[in-house]
Amino acid sequence: MALLNCPDCGTEVSDAAPNCPKCNRPMAKVERSKLWPWVSMIVVAIVYGVVAFVIGQTADIVFPALNFSLWPFTLVSVLLWVGFPVVLFFGWRFGQRRRSR
Ligand SMILES: [Zn+2]
DSSP states (O other), rough: OEEETTTOOEEEEEOSSOOOOOOOOOOOHHHHHHHHHHHHHHHHHHHHHHHHHHHHHHHHHHHTTTTSHHHHHHHHHHHHHHHHHHHHHHHHHHHHHHHOO
């Protein structure tokens, strides 16, 4: 068990305490660690959305230009949709591992 300094009043607070005993300020470290799985999941979702959009746009231009049939485009779209919850799950897990450290 370690002691942290309250950012507001400078009192030494146990890292197990959720609030500062003097000024009752919620300890930021606890707050942030609870949010980590959500933060990493949202970041992963945004990055994935951008990547999926770029791949979709590229496929939209490249496939007709190369005279491809439509099925590779459909396959890519399906894979992107199926991959989305999987990627979200790994983003969540990553945040949890970071929290337990
Ligand atoms: Zn304090």
